[in-house]
Amino acid sequence: MKKNTLGKAYLTFVLILLYAPIFYLIFYAFNAGGDMSKFTGFTLENFQTLFADSRLILIVVQTFFLAFLSSLLATVIGTIGAIYLVKLKGRKKETLLGLNNVLIVSPDVVIGASFLILFTLIGMQLGFLSVLLSHIAFSIPIVVLMVMPLYQEMDKSLIDAANDLGATPAQTMREIILPYLTPGIIAGFFMAFTYSLDDFAVTFFVTGNDFTTISVEIYSRARAGISLEINALSALVFLFSIFLVIGYYYIMRDSDTVGKSSTLT
Amino acid sequence: MTKRIYSVPYFLWIVFFVLVPLGMLLWESFFDLNGHFTFDNYIAYFSSGTYLLMTWNSVLYALIITVATLVISYPVAFVLTKLKMKQFWLMLIILPTWVNLLLKAYAFIGIFGKYGSVNNFLQFLGLGRTQILFTDASFILVASYISIPFMVLPIFNALNDLDDNLVSASMDLGASRFQTFTQVIWPLSLNGVRAGVQAVFIPSLSLFMLTRLIGGNKVITLGTAVEEHFLTTQNWGMGSTIAVVLVVAMLVVMRLTKERRD
Numbered sequence: 100m101k102k103n104t105l106g107k108a109y110l111t112f113v114l115i116l117l118y119a120p121i122f123y124l125i126f127y128a129f130n131a132g133g134d135m136s137k138f139t140g141f142t143l144e145n146f147q148t149l150f151a152d153s154r155l156i157l158i159v160v161q162t163f164f165l166a167f168l169s170s171l172l173a174t175v176i177g178t179i180g181a182i183y184l185v186k187l188k189g190r191k192k193e194t195l196l197g198l199n200n201v202l203i204v205s206p207d208v209v210i211g212a213s214f215l216i217l218f219t220l221i222g223m224q225l226g227f228l229s230v231l232l233s234h235i236a237f238s239i240p241i242v243v244l245m246v247m248p249l250y251q252e253m254d255k256s257l258i259d260a261a262n263d264l265g266a267t268p269a270q271t272m273r274e275i276i277l278p279y280l281t282p283g284i285i286a287g288f289f290m291a292f293t294y295s296l297d298d299f300a301v302t303f304f305v306t307g308n309d310f311t312t313i314s315v316e317i318y319s320r321a322r323a324g325i326s327l328e329i330n331a332l333s334a335l336v337f338l339f340s341i342f343l344v345i346g347y348y349y350i351m352r353d354s355d356t357v358g359k360s361s362t363l364t
Numbered sequence: 365m366t367k368r369i370y371s372v373p374y375f376l377w378i379v380f381f382v383l384v385p386l387g388m389l390l391w392e393s394f395f396d397l398n399g400h401f402t403f404d405n406y407i408a409y410f411s412s413g414t415y416l417l418m419t420w421n422s423v424l425y426a427l428i429i430t431v432a433t434l435v436i437s438y439p440v441a442f443v444l445t446k447l448k449m450k451q452f453w454l455m456l457i458i459l460p461t462w463v464n465l466l467l468k469a470y471a472f473i474g475i476f477g478k479y480g481s482v483n484n485f486l487q488f489l490g491l492g493r494t495q496i497l498f499t500d501a502s503f504i505l506v507a508s509y510i511s512i513p514f515m516v517l518p519i520f521n522a523l524n525d526l527d528d529n530l531v532s533a534s535m536d537l538g539a540s541r542f543q544t545f546t547q548v549i550w551p552l553s554l555n556g557v558r559a560g561v562q563a564v565f566i567p568s569l570s571l572f573m574l575t576r577l578i579g580g581n582k583v584i585t586l587g588t589a590v591e592e593h594f595l596t597t598q599n600w601g602m603g604s605t606i607a608v609v610l611v612v613a614m615l616v617v618m619r620l621t622k623e624r625r626d
Contacts, residue, residue, distance in 0.1 A: 212590055
């Protein structure tokens with residue numbers, strides 16, 4: 100079993116490597132010295148500066164609002180798209196699926212640049228709306244890919260049964276299909292949410308002067324030099340990510356059992 | 365028939381956010397700064413040493429990043445499949461991707477900086493401070509660091525689906541561990557590797573924020589050039605031309621790494 104310990108040691112090493120920069124940031128968030136070169140003493144001052152920085156707080160709120168709204172809309176459109184795509188057959192389905200995946204595989208700069216051309220040519224002011232539309236646009240295919248497999252696996256006789264029992268199409272959708280798809284829909288929403296929170300490249304292209312997100316703000320501040328306020332922010336972001344992951348894990352576990360019970364019927 | 369109406373938003377999305385933008389990008393690539401229709405952008409691109417060298421460098425960087433990431437990630441994925449709580453450990457590998465990319469880049473500015481930890485350590489060893497930030501090496505390192513989870517995940521999925529009986533059978537038939545790996549495990553995990561290469565190579569061509577923050581404008585990738593032309597020099601035609609090249613490069617990579625079913 101020597102091989103296994105070697106493997107575990109390697110895994111541990113890579114994990115340390117992966118987390119080192121993150122903990123490095125968080126560690127220096129508590130540094131009293133002004134930069135990340137030397138730890139001179141413990142302080143919470145950087146957090147105080149962060150919370151007093153109303154501009155940055157506003158940007159954080161904006162970013163979350165944008166992520167929430169865009170992923171919500173993307174989830175609605177994407178779920179309908181997934182249901183529609185599954186029903187198609189043959190070449191039409193392949194073509195649409197191919198188009199669906201274009202925004203997932205394209206490099207961010209290409210998406211950003213092409214959206215910038217689009218918004219400019221139709222004469223739209225760059226700002227919240229253009230960023231929102233872009234985020235919805237690149238989130239839709241993610242939702243489709245999360246929801247589609249579930250609908251594909253679904254036993255379609257459930258739908259026939261509902262129809263036979265006199266359910267209207269709307270009732271079948273509400274009572275049978277949507278509950279069955281819930282795990283995929285939640286997963287899609289979460290994925291879209293995190294994509295939106297993390298996105299930098301696309302937002303950077305399509306945002307104007309009056310709207311910015313955390314990523315874009317960090318980028319411009321990082322170019323100006325190190326400020327420990329950003330470290331404090333990263334500490335909070337990391338904590339939040341962990342909560343999000345835990346929450347996601349529990350929601351998926353619970354909804355998974357719901358899905359399973361419906362397959363049993 | 366009423367169901368058709370519900371799919372309208374999805375169709376509108378495909379038309380207005382997939383087809384139209386890509387079409388416009390292609391269209392724009394045929395215009396010069398004065399708005400005249402021309403092939404000059406393509407001629408300039410393919411005849412200029414600067415652009416070709418940049419493209420070559422960009423592909424080379426992406427290749428190095430992909431290979432480095434693969435070498436680091438494959439053993440990780442392999443070890444993961446052997447563990448008891450593999451989903452938990454996989455989660456730990458994926459978790460760093462939830463931390464904003466810019467924050468991680470920012471961390472490396474601190475780590476690699478002139479007075480950062482690595483240099484402090486080098487100083488401590490008596491080797492003295494060197495310029496680490498704003499070099500090719502730091503760009504490749506950080507880009508690989510960021511890509512690891514995206515490589516581990518698909519390889520893990522492929523290895524996890526692999527039937528253990530095949531490995532046992534190979535061992536029973538007298539194959540050495542090495543032979544089992546090269547003849548059985550590796551070929552069967554290739555689809556995961558292909559997916560991983562896709563997920564790392566294409567984004568590596570367009571990581572413009574890293575080239576700026578970590579590469580210090582010395583590393584110019586295709587992505588950096590697109591950003592530069594669109595947002596700094598406002599030469600959309602040339603920017604679009606490079607973006608079209610980027611799309612073609614993407615299609616080539618997709619083609620080469622297409623999942624194979626035997």
